[in-house]
Amino acid sequence: MLGLNSRDFKLFAIVCIMALVAPILLNPFPTDSALGQSFNAGYPALMQRFVIFGILAIGFNILFGLTGYLSFGHAAFLGMGSYAAVWMFKLLSYNVLPAIVLSVIVAGIFAVVIGYVSLRRSGIYFSILTLAFAQMSYQLAYSVFTPITNGETGLQVYNADPQILMSPGDPTSPHLFGITMNGQTQVDMGGWSFVFQNGYYLAALFLIASFYLSIRIFRSPMGLMLRAIKSNQTRMSYVGLNTKPYMLAAFVISGMYAGLAGGLLAAMDPLTGAERMFWTASGEIVVMAILGGVGTLIGPVLGAGLIKYLENIVSKINDGILHSWFSFLPDWLDNLLVTVIHPFIGKGWHLTLGLLFMAVVIFLPGGLVQGGQKIMGLFGRNKKSDAKDGAKTPAE
Amino acid sequence: MSILEVKGVNKRFGGLQALGDVNLSVQENTVHAIIGPNGAGKSTLLNVLVGKLIPDSGSVMFDGQSVLGRKPHEIAQMGISRVFQTPEIFSDLSVMENVIIPCFAKRDGAFRMHGIESVASEAGITEQAEKMLDEVNMLDKRHMTASSLSRGDKRRLEMAMCLVQEPRLLLLDEPTAGMARADTENTIQLLKDIRKQRGITMAIIEHDMNVVFSLAERITVLAQGTPLVEDTPDKIKDHPKVREAYLGEAQV
Numbered sequence: 001m002l003g004l005n006s007r008d009f010k011l012f013a014i015v016c017i018m019a020l021v022a023p024i025l026l027n028p029f030p031t032d033s034a035l036g037q038s039f040n041a042g043y044p045a046l047m048q049r050f051v052i053f054g055i056l057a058i059g060f061n062i063l064f065g066l067t068g069y070l071s072f073g074h075a076a077f078l079g080m081g082s083y084a085a086v087w088m089f090k091l092l093s094y095n096v097l098p099a100i101v102l103s104v105i106v107a108g109i110f111a112v113v114i115g116y117v118s119l120r121r122s123g124i125y126f127s128i129l130t131l132a133f134a135q136m137s138y139q140l141a142y143s144v145f146t147p148i149t150n151g152e153t154g155l156q157v158y159n160a161d162p163q164i165l166m167s168p169g170d171p172t173s174p175h176l177f178g179i180t181m182n183g184q185t186q187v188d189m190g191g192w193s194f195v196f197q198n199g200y201y202l203a204a205l206f207l208i209a210s211f212y213l214s215i216r217i218f219r220s221p222m223g224l225m226l227r228a229i230k231s232n233q234t235r236m237s238y239v240g241l242n243t244k245p246y247m248l249a250a251f252v253i254s255g256m257y258a259g260l261a262g263g264l265l266a267a268m269d270p271l272t273g274a275e276r277m278f279w280t281a282s283g284e285i286v287v288m289a290i291l292g293g294v295g296t297l298i299g300p301v302l303g304a305g306l307i308k309y310l311e312n313i314v315s316k317i318n319d320g321i322l323h324s325w326f327s328f329l330p331d332w333l334d335n336l337l338v339t340v341i342h343p344f345i346g347k348g349w350h351l352t353l354g355l356l357f358m359a360v361v362i363f364l365p366g367g368l369v370q371g372g373q374k375i376m377g378l379f380g381r382n383k384k385s386d387a388k389d390g391a392k393t394p395a396e
Numbered sequence: 397m398s399i400l401e402v403k404g405v406n407k408r409f410g411g412l413q414a415l416g417d418v419n420l421s422v423q424e425n426t427v428h429a430i431i432g433p434n435g436a437g438k439s440t441l442l443n444v445l446v447g448k449l450i451p452d453s454g455s456v457m458f459d460g461q462s463v464l465g466r467k468p469h470e471i472a473q474m475g476i477s478r479v480f481q482t483p484e485i486f487s488d489l490s491v492m493e494n495v496i497i498p499c500f501a502k503r504d505g506a507f508r509m510h511g512i513e514s515v516a517s518e519a520g521i522t523e524q525a526e527k528m529l530d531e532v533n534m535l536d537k538r539h540m541t542a543s544s545l546s547r548g549d550k551r552r553l554e555m556a557m558c559l560v561q562e563p564r565l566l567l568l569d570e571p572t573a574g575m576a577r578a579d580t581e582n583t584i585q586l587l588k589d590i591r592k593q594r595g596i597t598m599a600i601i602e603h604d605m606n607v608v609f610s611l612a613e614r615i616t617v618l619a620q621g622t623p624l625v626e627d628t629p630d631k632i633k634d635h636p637k638v639r640e641a642y643l644g645e646a647q648v
Binding site: 239240 | 468469478480485489498500501502506508511516
């Protein structure tokens with residue numbers, strides 16, 4: 001269906017449903033309960049991050065997952081996309097459509113230039129070149145290009161901006177033809193309250209479209225060529241194929257995905273700064289892909305979700321919350337546990353992430369997807385034919 | 397008619413004259429072997445033919461067009477395929493995918509942006525690849541990952557990848573190097589079959605005299621970067637210069 005084989009269609013359908021009902025799924029605990037306060041992730045600001053960074057990771061995976069070329073500067077395209085989008089808000093109006101379109105185009109143009117130069121080398125040298133470009137972009141945005149980027153302060157929309165397409169009745173925040181991004185519907189059911197936000201749904205639709213396109217690319221002749229490049233470049237050229245344009249195409253597509261993600265970030269919150277291009281942001285994308293499962297279709301989305309979840313949920317937990325959880329224990333044990341756990345929560349969430357990352361790389365080199373497959377394997381021994389199918393098409 | 401014409405090719409690596417004034421002409425529809433002791437310049441010559449090395453002087457014409465200065469993929473698109481000493485295949489991909497890729501390269505050229513339609517929907521290509529795999533008796537292995545094949549099957553697969561493109565000239569770089577006796581015999585048989593069924597022009601670089609004399613129709617002997625003689629296998633066997641330079645050590 002939709003030009004996908006049945007396995008891919010199933011996966012695609014699951015992603016669609018998950019994205020659409022996420023506001024309900026991610027709120028498993030009653031809103032006012034202790035668990036709900038700590039672990040519920042179904043609030044718009046976080047869900048937006050799930051899908052936007054999901055798009056970013058999907059795009060990154062088209063480059064890294066298929067060709068094995070590790071770009072260490074992908075955040076640069078994200079940042080450029082954000083700047084482009086905010087400029088559209090400043091010049092035209094708060095309508096997100098031109099902003100998102102331009103963010104994709106700008107990222108694409110920069111990807112052509114950066115890709116053309118970086119792809120002259122492979123392996124570690126390619127990674128270093130992309131890193132250098134990204135850091136250069138960051139430094140330029142931070143200082144030299146202040147008139148365009150507003151430097152340290154960050155770029156935002158001011159009352160004095162032209163906004164030539166703005167008519168008097170228009171909303172004064174990002175909107176899609178009048179539907180404001182921060183507009184939301186709240187549904188209260190018993191102890192639960194679910195928030196359905198317009199902005200989240202716009203981003204989710206883009207995620208679904210991005211994911212669909214990525215499946216098509218994975219299964220296309222071009223996807224096959226990209227996997228062949230990862231496998232053996234010598235044979236590629238002796239078969240009569242020019243690897244360079246294939247690589248550049250993958251790099252640009254991947255950069256445009258990042259630009260889209262940047263544009264969406266700005267559409268959710270119309271301001272941006274140079275820190276979006278910083279090298280740690282690029283590193284985070286790599287971690288997302290590896291954590292989820294490089295070269296698999298769904299892995300990078302899972303990785304992006306997990307990292308954003310940890311970032312927002314684990315970092316929220318503090319000693320006070322821990323004490324309330326352990327209050328049923330004797331005081332000395334309560335204090336001991338809190339002392340032990342303390343470094344891993346709040347500001348220490350990176351430590352949790354780091355340990356998790358190490359565990360995944362050591363025990364599950366195929367990422368969360370491999371973990372999922374192992375669990376499925378334990379439960380569904382009778383589904384052996386399925387497992388064989390999986391071995392044939394490694395890129396699930 | 398000669399399909400490959402090498403004229404006055406010279407190549408120096410620093411102080412070493414790897415190729416000195418090499419003239420060679422491969423006739424269409426023959427199997428031409430290039431032999432010579434270690435360091436005679438066989439591999440250098442092959443690398444010149446496929447565009448990996450550019451000679452200091454001389455010309456290499458394939459079918460009336462110069463190959464010098466062209467990139468390996470351009471030369472491959474002209475109709476020259478190469479089989480390597482150690483099989484160069486796409487180890488991470490399935491056997492079927494290994495053969496599908498050259499089919500696309502033949503049909504669509506060096507690059508085509510086809511990122512939307514699925515590989516599975518290309519019925520013509522799939523059929524072509526399956527036919528080829530059937531011809532080399534590997535159809536039952538089409539879902540296997542190429543890296544899990546035996547050495548002999550890898551060679552067979554590489555051959556299939558070259559043949560499916562219907563090349564005008566097939567270059568073979570020591571196709572049986574490091575192979576067990578049985579694998580060598582199999583490879584000879586495979587090459588003989590290909591020769592018989594497809595009438596493909598081949599140029600073989602080989603150490604193993606058994607392979608050379610069971611396949612070649614013409615032989616060029618290289619020594620110290622220069623062609624010593626070129627003749628039919630029978631004449632080469634008895635040629636005094638060749639015996640002196642080469643066969644003297646290895647009695648045939």
